Amino acid sequence: EEVLDQGAHLVEVSDWPEADLQLGQVSGLALNSNGDLIIFHRGDHIWGINSFNLNGIYQQKDLGPIQQSTIMVVDPVKGKVLKASGRNMFYMPHGITTDKDDNYWVTDVALHQVFKLSSDGKDRQLLVLGEAFEPGSDKKHFCQPTDVAVDPVTGNVYVSDGYCNSRILKFSPEGKYISHWGAGSSDRKRRASFLIPHSLTFLPDKQELCVADRDHGRIQCFMADTGEFVKEIKKEQFGGEVFAIAYSPVQGGLIYAVNGVPRDGQVAPLQGFAISYSSKEILDSFSPDAQEFKLPHDIVVTADGNVFVGDAASDSVMKFEPSQKQHQQPL
Numbered sequence: 001e002e003v004l005d006q007g008a009h010l011v012e013v014s015d016w017p018e019a020d021l022q023l024g025q026v027s028g029l030a031l032n033s034n035g036d037l038i039i040f041h042r043g044d045h046i047w048g049i050n051s052f053n054l055n056g057i058y059q060q061k062d063l064g065p066i067q068q069s070t071i072m073v074v075d076p077v078k079g080k081v082l083k084a085s086g087r088n089m090f091y092m093p094h095g096i097t098t099d100k101d102d103n104y105w106v107t108d109v110a111l112h113q114v115f116k117l118s119s120d121g122k123d124r125q126l127l128v129l130g131e132a133f134e135p136g137s138d139k140k141h142f143c144q145p146t147d148v149a150v151d152p153v154t155g156n157v158y159v160s161d162g163y164c165n166s167r168i169l170k171f172s173p174e175g176k177y178i179s180h181w182g183a184g185s186s187d188r189k190r191r192a193s194f195l196i197p198h199s200l201t202f203l204p205d206k207q208e209l210c211v212a213d214r215d216h217g218r219i220q221c222f223m224a225d226t227g228e229f230v231k232e233i234k235k236e237q238f239g240g241e242v243f244a245i246a247y248s249p250v251q252g253g254l255i256y257a258v259n260g261v262p263r264d265g266q267v268a269p270l271q272g273f274a275i276s277y278s279s280k281e282i283l284d285s286f287s288p289d290a291q292e293f294k295l296p297h298d299i300v301v302t303a304d305g306n307v308f309v310g311d312a313a314s315d316s317v318m319k320f321e322p323s324q325k326q327h328q329q330p331l
């Protein structure tokens, strides 16, 4: 179907950021309650074909943790660095999210752990889930966990686990295991099956959790409370891979997504999408005008409709802002 010609079209803000942010592979993006952009990146560590063995065991432990600041707080208007932290803690950063108290929740796919960190610049570990460097699939182990989402009302914590487990786990605010669905869940009602649950976003106005089911090239949404399946959004334009999603409660709910290149070759252009949650229609698609997307890896949307995309291959973050289509240059 055509991209519906209504409302705004997202265009790249080509002069953002003003300064070079000295980023490594950008794996995760988040926003804090002040609207600042939080960037989670890998400094000089690179996820390559030799980073893990076939059992998901990290092979480069002897490199030690990343020395650079892996957590950058950046102002959304100019792209200036406001705060930098996260040194000497991580081996292979992946997902980052904030909770209603502005704590950071991050995943590290080499440590196979989830951390709740203070955002005062001291990175105090307020909660740690999983066992360092020990992959597993029980209630106390993850295998390359990819992302975290936190329900702002209940404080419940959802973890997408991950490259080598294909399940979603639900924990209490204090980190007590509650339930899980996807692989390994016996509960018939929750017969979900994921192929790299890669990104999570919480829908606060619907009390739902949506998952980027990456290699199935689809978005699946569930009741956050029960894990019950609600809906699936799968589009030809995704080309078989959905890497990341974000949500804005405007216009009845908009889901933003970025796609990726499937293992057996590119079948669709790399781009971002704005999708109506209710109609599942693609309302807008967007991509950078100067450089192409290479590995769009995470996406966030601000309260005023600006979108940031982190790219894990071009080591960059790109900003997009809504511009009314009507004022576009005539073709």
Ligand SMILES: O=C(N[C@@H](O)C(=O)O)c1ccccc1
Residues within 6 Å of the ligand: 025, 027, 047, 048, 049, 094, 312
């Ligand atoms: O998925 C991969 N990477 C990205 O998702 C990421 O960097 O998080 C990957 C898989 C195999 C080898 C190399 C990279």
